[in-house]
Amino acid sequence: MDAANYLYLSALLFTIGAVGVVVRRNAIVVFMCVELMLNAANLAFVTFSRINGDLNGQVVAFFTMVVAACEVVVGLAIIVTIYRSRRSASVDDASLLKR
Amino acid sequence: MVDLAISVGQTQTPEAVLFWVLAPLTVAAALAMLLVKKAVHSAILMASVMINLAIFYIAQDALFLGIVQIVVYTGAVMMLFLFILMLVGVDSSDSLTETIPGLRPIAITAAVGFGGLLVSLIGRATLGRNAIGLEAANSLGNVQGIAQLLFSRYVWPFEVVSALLITAALGAMVLAHHQSIQVRPTQRQLSTQRFRGESLANAAGLPAPGVFARHNAVDVPALLPDGTPAANSINATLQARGDMLTSGTFELGRVDTSKGEEK
Amino acid sequence: MTTSNSLVYLIALPLLGATILLLAGRRADKWGHILGTLMSASSFAVGLYQLSLMLGRSTEERPVGQKLFEWISVGSFKVDAGLLLDQLSICFVLLITGVGTLIHIYSISYMSHDKDRRRFFAYLNLFIAAMLLLVLGDSYLNLYVGWEGVGLASYLLIGFWNQKPAYATASKKAFVMNRVGDMGLSLAIMIAFATVGTVSFAGIKEQADQTSTAALTAMGIMLLVAAAGKSAQFPLQAWLGDAMAGPTPVSALIHAATMVTAGVYLITRSNFIFDAAPTAQLLVVIVGAITLLFGALIGTAKDDIKKALAASTMSQIGYMILCAGLGPVGYAFAIMHLLTHGFFKAGMFLGAGSVMHGMNDEVNMRKYGALRKFMPITFITFGLGYLAILGVPPFAGFYSKDMIIETAFNAGGIKGIILGLVTLLGAGITAFYMTRVMILTFTGKARWDEEAHPHESPLLMWIPMAILAIGSVSSGYLLSRGDALVNWLAPLFEHEEHHEELLAPIVVSAMALVMVAIGVAIAFYKYSRQEVAAVAPESVSVLTKIARQDLMQDRFNEAVIMRPGQQLTKVLVKTDKAVIDGAVRGVGRLAMNSGSALRGVQSGFVRSYAALIFVGATLLIGAIWVVVQ
Numbered sequence: 001m002d003a004a005n006y007l008y009l010s011a012l013l014f015t016i017g018a019v020g021v022v023v024r025r026n027a028i029v030v031f032m033c034v035e036l037m038l039n040a041a042n043l044a045f046v047t048f049s050r051i052n053g054d055l056n057g058q059v060v061a062f063f064t065m066v067v068a069a070c071e072v073v074v075g076l077a078i079i080v081t082i083y084r085s086r087r088s089a090s091v092d093d094a095s096l097l098k099r
Numbered sequence: 100m101v102d103l104a105i106s107v108g109q110t111q112t113p114e115a116v117l118f119w120v121l122a123p124l125t126v127a128a129a130l131a132m133l134l135v136k137k138a139v140h141s142a143i144l145m146a147s148v149m150i151n152l153a154i155f156y157i158a159q160d161a162l163f164l165g166i167v168q169i170v171v172y173t174g175a176v177m178m179l180f181l182f183i184l185m186l187v188g189v190d191s192s193d194s195l196t197e198t199i200p201g202l203r204p205i206a207i208t209a210a211v212g213f214g215g216l217l218v219s220l221i222g223r224a225t226l227g228r229n230a231i232g233l234e235a236a237n238s239l240g241n242v243q244g245i246a247q248l249l250f251s252r253y254v255w256p257f258e259v260v261s262a263l264l265i266t267a268a269l270g271a272m273v274l275a276h277h278q279s280i281q282v283r284p285t286q287r288q289l290s291t292q293r294f295r296g297e298s299l300a301n302a303a304g305l306p307a308p309g310v311f312a313r314h315n316a317v318d319v320p321a322l323l324p325d326g327t328p329a330a331n332s333i334n335a336t337l338q339a340r341g342d343m344l345t346s347g348t349f350e351l352g353r354v355d356t357s358k359g360e361e362k
Numbered sequence: 363m364t365t366s367n368s369l370v371y372l373i374a375l376p377l378l379g380a381t382i383l384l385l386a387g388r389r390a391d392k393w394g395h396i397l398g399t400l401m402s403a404s405s406f407a408v409g410l411y412q413l414s415l416m417l418g419r420s421t422e423e424r425p426v427g428q429k430l431f432e433w434i435s436v437g438s439f440k441v442d443a444g445l446l447l448d449q450l451s452i453c454f455v456l457l458i459t460g461v462g463t464l465i466h467i468y469s470i471s472y473m474s475h476d477k478d479r480r481r482f483f484a485y486l487n488l489f490i491a492a493m494l495l496l497v498l499g500d501s502y503l504n505l506y507v508g509w510e511g512v513g514l515a516s517y518l519l520i521g522f523w524n525q526k527p528a529y530a531t532a533s534k535k536a537f538v539m540n541r542v543g544d545m546g547l548s549l550a551i552m553i554a555f556a557t558v559g560t561v562s563f564a565g566i567k568e569q570a571d572q573t574s575t576a577a578l579t580a581m582g583i584m585l586l587v588a589a590a591g592k593s594a595q596f597p598l599q600a601w602l603g604d605a606m607a608g609p610t611p612v613s614a615l616i617h618a619a620t621m622v623t624a625g626v627y628l629i630t631r632s633n634f635i636f637d638a639a640p641t642a643q644l645l646v647v648i649v650g651a652i653t654l655l656f657g658a659l660i661g662t663a664k665d666d667i668k669k670a671l672a673a674s675t676m677s678q679i680g681y682m683i684l685c686a687g688l689g690p691v692g693y694a695f696a697i698m699h700l701l702t703h704g705f706f707k708a709g710m711f712l713g714a715g716s717v718m719h720g721m722n723d724e725v726n727m728r729k730y731g732a733l734r735k736f737m738p739i740t741f742i743t744f745g746l747g748y749l750a751i752l753g754v755p756p757f758a759g760f761y762s763k764d765m766i767i768e769t770a771f772n773a774g775g776i777k778g779i780i781l782g783l784v785t786l787l788g789a790g791i792t793a794f795y796m797t798r799v800m801i802l803t804f805t806g807k808a809r810w811d812e813e814a815h816p817h818e819s820p821l822l823m824w825i826p827m828a829i830l831a832i833g834s835v836s837s838g839y840l841l842s843r844g845d846a847l848v849n850w851l852a853p854l855f856e857h858e859e860h861h862e863e864l865l866a867p868i869v870v871s872a873m874a875l876v877m878v879a880i881g882v883a884i885a886f887y888k889y890s891r892q893e894v895a896a897v898a899p900e901s902v903s904v905l906t907k908i909a910r911q912d913l914m915q916d917r918f919n920e921a922v923i924m925r926p927g928q929q930l931t932k933v934l935v936k937t938d939k940a941v942i943d944g945a946v947r948g949v950g951r952l953a954m955n956s957g958s959a960l961r962g963v964q965s966g967f968v969r970s971y972a973a974l975i976f977v978g979a980t981l982l983i984g985a986i987w988v989v990v991q
Contacts, residue, residue, distance in 0.1 A: 002225075002230075003159070003225075004221060004222070004225040004228075005118060005122070006118075006159065007221045007225065008221060008222075009122050009125065009126070011217040011221060012126055012129075012214060012218075013125065013129050013148070014217070015210050015213055015217070016126070016129045016132075016210075018209075018210065018213065019133065019206050019207070020132065020133045021969075021972050021976075022202065022205075022206040022209075022976055023133060023203060023206055023969075024133065024193070025193055025198075025969070026138050028138050028141075028142075028183060028184055029132075029138050030969075031180070032132065032141055032142065032145045033132070033133070035172075036132070036145065036148065039148070039149060039152050042152070042164075042168075043152055043155060043156075046155075046159050046161045046164060047159060049159075049161065049233065050159045050161075050231075050232060051225070051230045051231065053231030053233060053235060053236055054233075054236050055237075055244045055248050056248065058164055058241075058245055059245060059248050059249055059253050061161075061164055062167065062249070063253075063260055065167060065171055065172070066263075066264060067263065068176070069171060069175070069264070069267075070263050070264055070266075071267075072176050072179060072180075073179070073267045073268060073270075074267050074270045074271055074274070076179055076180070076183045077270065077274035077275050078274060079183060079187070080183060080186060080275065081275070083186075083187050084277075087339060089187050089188075090193075091968045091969060092198060092967055092968075092969065094968065095965070095967050095968070096966070199967055199969060199970055202969060202973055205973050205977065206973055206976065209973070209976045209977045209980045210976075212980045212983075212984065213976070213979060213980040213983060216984055216987050217983060220983070220990065223990065
């Protein structure tokens with residue numbers, strides 16, 4: 001089977017994730033979409049690793065996972081903090097830069 | 100498209116079957132994640148996408164990553180998501196109507212352009228290239244191969260990332276830390292206040308939530324002897340969030356249709 | 363050159379007086395006039411002392427200099443603030459401080475009813491200081507400082523009663539027209555700097571023969587413009603008549619005796635330039651000749667006594683300029699006429715002031731008449747000045763003016779004949795209008811307003827008049843006896859072989875006297891035999907009407923300079939608004955509009971930013987796609 005298929009899948013998932021970041025309002029869902037994009041990238045890395053026949057791509061995907069985990073921890077903490085003060089998890093409510 | 104059709108026609112290997120079964124499922128789950136109203140459903144769909152991805156990793160000779168994907172993502176990260184969802188309101192559903200004018204058309208146009216260009220580029224980049232495969236690289240075993248790379252060539256990034264992880268944990272703690280702006284009353288002070296206060300109404304403690312034995316959920320207020328709900332019997336957070344249910348739903352009389360909804 | 367340390371006191375004393383009087387304010391009201399007069403008198407004393415020193419030295423050693431401080435030092439260009447007192451400047455120093463002091467004394471009484479007398483004396487002292495700097499400066503740049511200083515003092519003094527808008531306007535007019543001349547002087551200095559590389563008199567004189575004639579001609583013309591502005595010569599003459607708005611002592615000092623003669627000084631001082639630039643010299647002569655007749659014609663039509671005298675001043679300075687334009691033979695006579703004119707014209711102005719003083723500040727001569735009996739001293743002093751300006755022997759004007767007419771005739775060729783006739787004609791017209799002034803003012807029937815009570819002026823006023831009258835009588839004889847002034851000034855000028863005389867001096871004198879007699883006779887016939895109307899008659903010849911309007915000088919300026927200037931200004935303002943402001947504001951508006959357009963993008967919503975990033979990423983991928991293609 002052609003490994004490029006995984007890459008097409010990865011591109012598709014990444015695009016879906018990007019649309020989700022733009023379209024959804026709930027901060028948690030937005031966050032999940034970001035995770036989806038990261039995962040799509042990981043899939044591409046793993047596939048590249050296979051195509052090129054070395055493990056560097058997998059190592060990078062591993063690092064991506066770690067960084068994504070960090071991001072989730074901090075990001076969710078921020079969401080909780082915002083929720084605690086504003087009683088809302090909508091990203092549109094946090095538009096204080098404008099006003 | 101011709102290439103795609105040919106490759107579909109050539110899918111005889113087990114991996115191809117796997118891919119063509121799971122890939123549509125993954126895409127469908129990802130799309131559904133965007134379209135469902137409830138965040139919890141999104142989270143479940145996200146978890147399924149991640150499990151599918153883990154299977155793809157394993158199918159591509161990335162055993163270690165597949166396991167880590169399941170353990171870290173599906174196990175830890177998605178649980179964290181669900182936990183926060185619980186905290187924020189598991190039942191609340193979002194409205195999917197767009198409030199920023201023109202954003203959705205822009206997003207969809209950009210998505211079509213982005214996806215199309217990316218697919219076209221990948222097609223051009225990979226055309227006529229055959230995958231080398233990881234048989235040689237994984238000759239000592241996948242985990243050993245990654246470990247060798249990680250602790251030799253990537254040892255410095257590894258250390259840096261570990262520092263990042265610790266920093267993130269600390270950051271989360273700092274963010275979650277609630278700065279108390281008043282002295283927290285001690286047990287003794289609370290007790291004194293309860294009995295020496297203005298009234299003895301709450302001297303025996305606040306009423307517990309739930310109505311008789313029919314329902315004792317935390318989000319249903321208790322009924323007072325006169326039949327009115329006791330607002331102070333449930334958590335203020337649930338009230339503020341609007342997740343409180345009325346006790347009327349669970350009354351016996353509610354079942355009896357002859358009785359109107361008086362309460 | 364001999365140096366002296368005391369030259370600076372000439373300037374410093376009156377300057378100190380001005381400073382004290384201006385800074386002390388009302389506290390100096392009681393003694394300010396005395397201080398001012400003392401400062402001027404002491405400056406005169408220093409001048410006399412310098413003269414005595416100068417007389418004691420041999421001819422070559424007479425000029426003395428004093429370096430005050432290093433003023434400008436830029437690269438190879440160096441200008442020191444230095445003073446130069448030579449045979450020419452000493453004449454001016456004595457005239458300025460001498461006549462100046464007399465007029466200070468006169469003003470004590472004349473201005474006694476003015477509550478701003480202290481300020482008046484401060485300005486007078488300032489003027490004396492600036493005028494002395496003008497004549498003592500050893501370079502054009504130093505001269506320029508004094509030149510501007512006297513312009514300022516003149517402006518302040520013409521507009522001394524600036525509560526009257528007309529007077530304030532007159533002062534502004536004088537200032538602006540002077541500025542035109544000043545521009546000429548500054549251009550001359552720049553040309554000198556650019557071509558010769560120095561601006562000092564001595565430096566330019568040394569290098570005059572190595573400098574191109576074109577540069578010298580340009581400098582000469584620019585200096586002539588400067589002289590025309592300051593000395594009210596054609597075509598910058600229009601301000602002098604209006605300058606009579608100032609108090610009469612000012613008219614006597616600044617606008618008759620000293621400041622307006624600065625142009626003559628400038629041309630005489632620049633003899634080394636004009637001698638090497640015949641074209642510029644010819645222009646000087648032409649300007650002098652035109653102004654001579656111009657002023658005389660205006661003088662015949664003026665009923666305002668001060669304006670008649672002002673026109674006469676303009677005409678007499680025309681004589682001097684003409685004579686100065688005739689080269690080395692003429693400089694000394696120009697200066698001689700300048701000095702005698704300083705005496706008799708200042709005397710007559712003071713006389714006019716005395717008449718006004720006795721007639722409630724009335725200036726219209728048609729409302730005078732028969733004042734001879736009421737103001738005998740004024741009549742006598744004024745009359746002596748009158749005889750002097752007419753050139754009746756042996757009064758001062760006879761010597762100086764005859765010399766000018768004679769020099770004009772001897773200028774050679776057709777030019778000499780024309781100039782001679784012009785000067786002769788001028789002398790005749792002068793006789794006519796001065797006789798008219800005398801008759802209208804002092805003889806005939808009284809045509810006063812009812813509230814007028816003519817009386818003789820007090821002692822402090824008539825003593826200066828008397829002294830000046832003595833000068834009017836004797837100065838001509840004293841200066842020309844044995845060619846005293848000519849020999850005194852001779853070392854400063856290039857010697858020139860004496861021309862063949864066209865007419866014998868005695869013939870010239872006779873012709874001049876005949877012209878004067880004709881002028882006097884016409885005036886007698888017109889004004890003494892007939893009744894003089896108290897109101898100026900309307901039905902007069904066109905020439906008279908034009909002359910009453912100063913020969914259309916203001917209309918001319920308005921039509922030729924002011925209107926086009928205003929139009930130009932309007933166009934420039936429009937251009938400025940449309941093009942320059944438009945460009946500047948356009949840039950601002952562009953920034954503002956694009957800002958407010960882009961502000962819409964800054965919605966504050968994270969998602970719209972995310973959408974923008976997404977679009978940007980799409981474009982980036984598109985770019986890669988195109989590049990890889």
